[in-house]
Amino acid sequence: MKQKSIYQQFWRYAIPTIAAMLVNGLYQVVDGIFIGQYMGGEGLAGINVAWPVISVILGLGMMVGVGTGALASIKQGENDLAGAKQALATGMMALLALSPIVAIALWQFADEMILLQGAQGRMYELAMQYLDILIVGGVFALGSIAVPFLLRNDDSPNMATLLMVLGAVINIALDYWFIALLGWELTGAALATAIAQAVVTVLGIGYFFTSRAKMRLTLKDFKFQFHLLPKIFSIGLASFFMYAYGSFMVAIHNALFAEYGSVTLVGAYAILGYIVAFYYLIAEA
Structure with a gap:
């Protein structure tokens, strides 16, 4: 019975998580389709050189x-x-404290990070359009990726999945509005992403103040326990390096394609990245 219970519990968490990641992968592909259709290879190249910074x-x-x-x-x-x-x-609170530090650091060095990847002219302009918005909204980017993990560990995998699906739907709808209808280029794509991330973050954190949460929070609980930070960071450090490694490899390829190829080649590499995202997200789930 115990083995059966563990098996059922595994699939109770695995199925919603895999479904959420698939939806997230689909959203990224649709996002790429909008950019490719309305902005062409330059748009795809711009978002691809911005990606290592966002990572x-x-x-x-x-x-x-x-x-x-x-x-x-x-x-x-x-x-x-x-x-x-x-x-x-x-x-x-660590997420909230990190957001201005990260925003200031990236604001200082994003320009150099883009240039090191060989971005010039229109590709550089589009990449900075995207980054200017998402760096300002960094707190929501931090929150939107952290919140689903917190919800799953509160025994709410379905809520985590629901929020990820909601975020994807909002993002796709706003992509169409901002890019296809208003022609806001990568500024529109970044705004769509930031708004979707804000919704996921606010609703996810708000959940922990409701009676449905097992770890229900009140304002009295928000006392910074500094002795817990080393444990939190040490446990999660491998996940950070996973993203850092991926972004480093993307940056290296972008630089090589820009140096020895063309903007179109960088855009083609972005399309490949959207396809690979499906496999990666399933494995991550």
């Missing part, structure tokens, strides 16, 4: 999300609900 934000969000979720689960396994809530609240 820094996503990697940090995943590090905090994975670390916080795992530590909260450990505390729950020890029947220490108060400790689990402390870990959860500390993780959320």
Whole structure:
């Protein structure tokens, strides 16, 4: 019976997570279709050279999300609900504290990171359009990738999936509005992404203040427990390096394609990245 229970529990978490990642992968492909159709190879190239910079934000969000979720689960396994809530609240405050630091750092170095990938002219302009918006909205990028991990560790995998699906639908709808109808180029794509991330972050964090949450939070729980940060960061560090490695490889390829190929080749590499995202996201789930 115990083995059967573990098996059922595994699939209870695995199926919604895989479904959410597939939806997320589909959204990325549709996002690429909008950019490719309405902006061509230059648009795809612009977003591809911006991606390694954005990955820094996503990697940090995943590090905090994975670390916080795992530590909260450990505390729950020890029947220490108060400790689990402390870990959860500390993780959320860490995300909030990181966002201005990351935004300032990327604001200073994003330009150089784009230029190192060989971006020039129109490709450079489009990449900076995308980054200017998402760096400002970095707190939501951090939150949107961390929140699903926190929800799953609160025994709410279906809620995590629902939020990811909602975010994808909002993003696709706004992509059509901003890019196809208004012609806002990568500024529109970035706004669509930032708004979707904001919705996921706000609703996800709001869930922990409702009676449905096992680790229900109140404002009194938000006391920064500095001694928990090393544990959170050490647990989630591998997830950050996974993103860092991926973004480094994309940046290297972008630089080589820009140097020895053309903008079209960088755009073609972006299309390949959208396709590979399906496999990667399933494996991540």
